[in-house]
Amino acid sequence: MAAMGQEEDDIDHYEVLCLPSGEEGAALTIEQIEKAYRTQSRQRHPDKRPDDPNATADFQRLSSSYKLLRDESLRRQFDARLRGRREAAARAAASGVKRRKAVSDLEERERAAAAGQPANPEELAKREMKQKAADIERELEQFRTAKQAAAAGATASSAYGDKKGGASQDGVKTDKGKILKVSWDGSADSYTAAKLEELFQKFGKVEDIVIKTRKSRSKGSAIVVMGTKEAALLAIQNHFSLFPLNVAPVQESGGLPARPSQTHESRASNIDGTGFSDLEASVFRKLQEAQKRKQCG
Known part of the structure; x- marks a missing residue:
C-alpha cells in the first residue's frame, strides 16, 4: 500500500489497487480495474479494521x-507520467x-601506467601475442640447436669408432693388448x-x-689379464721361461711381436674354437663391469 504522506505525483494508482503497473497496468481493462477495486474495498473498509488508525485515510x-x-x-495522463518516470530511471541507470x-x-x-603496461586492451592483446610468438621462436631455435648438436655428436662418435677401433656395446672400451691366451698340456x-x-x-x-x-684331460687353458700392455708384451717375449705353458696375445697389435712359430702338436694344444670365444667374452664382461664400477665410484 502507498504511504499516506506521499505527494500525489509520487503515487502509483495501480499499486494502490494492488494491480500491476507500467505497461501491464496501461493494458488493463476497466472491468479488471473495477473488479480489483471491489475486492480491495471489501478488505480495506474501515469497518473491517477498527484498530487501524490509518484505515480511513487508506x-x-x-x-x-x-x-x-x-x-x-x-x-x-497518468500512464504518460509513469512512462516518463521509467524512461528517466532507465537513463539514470545507463548513465x-x-x-x-x-x-x-x-x-x-x-x-x-604504474606497472609500465599499455592501458589499451588491444595493445595488451598485441603485446601478449608478440610475447607468445617470441617464446615459440625461442623454443624452435633451441630444438634446432639440440638437433644439430645431436647430429654432430653422432658423426663424431662414428668417426672416432672408425679410427680408434670403437668401444664395447656398453660404452666401455676394452684393451685387448693386455690379455693373454695361456694353454698347457693336460x-x-x-x-x-x-x-x-x-x-x-x-x-x-x-x-x-x-x-x-x-x-x-688332454689340455688346459686360461685367460690372463695383465695390468698393462707392456707387462703382457714382456710375458710374451719371455714365454720360454713359462714352459710348459704356451702364451699368446689375444689380439696382435703394432707393439707386439709376431707369434712364435709352433709345432703342429703345440698349435693343437692352444686355446681355440667356440669355447675360447665364450671365455674371452666372459673376461671382457668382467673388465667392463670393473671399469663401470670405477666410473660410478
Whole structure:
C-alpha cells in the first residue's frame, strides 16, 4: 500500500489497487480495474479494521485512485507520467553504468601506467601475442640447436669408432693388448689361478685370471689379464721361461711381436674354437663391469 504522506505525483494508482503497473497496468481493462477495486474495498473498509488508525485515510486513497483510473483522460495522463518516470530511471541507470565504467577504465589505466603496461586492451592483446610468438621462436631455435648438436655428436662418435677401433656395446672400451691366451698340456701339472698369478706377476701386475672349464684331460687353458700392455708384451717375449705353458696375445697389435712359430702338436694344444670365444667374452664382461664400477665410484 502507498504511504499516506506521499505527494500525489509520487503515487502509483495501480499499486494502490494492488494491480500491476507500467505497461501491464496501461493494458488493463476497466472491468479488471473495477473488479480489483471491489475486492480491495471489501478488505480495506474501515469497518473491517477498527484498530487501524490509518484505515480511513487508506480507504480514501483507494477510492481516489479508482476514480482516476476510471477516467479515461486522467488515466492516459497518468500512464504518460509513469512512462516518463521509467524512461528517466532507465537513463539514470545507463548513465550510472557509463559513469562506473568510466571510473573503472580510469582506474585500470592508472594501474597499467604504474606497472609500465599499455592501458589499451588491444595493445595488451598485441603485446601478449608478440610475447607468445617470441617464446615459440625461442623454443624452435633451441630444438634446432639440440638437433644439430645431436647430429654432430653422432658423426663424431662414428668417426672416432672408425679410427680408434670403437668401444664395447656398453660404452666401455676394452684393451685387448693386455690379455693373454695361456694353454698347457693336460699331462703337465694342474695350474690354478693362484699358481698362474704367481708365475705372471714377475712380468707385472696381474688384474684377473679366468681358467676355462676343462672338457677333457688332454689340455688346459686360461685367460690372463695383465695390468698393462707392456707387462703382457714382456710375458710374451719371455714365454720360454713359462714352459710348459704356451702364451699368446689375444689380439696382435703394432707393439707386439709376431707369434712364435709352433709345432703342429703345440698349435693343437692352444686355446681355440667356440669355447675360447665364450671365455674371452666372459673376461671382457668382467673388465667392463670393473671399469663401470670405477666410473660410478
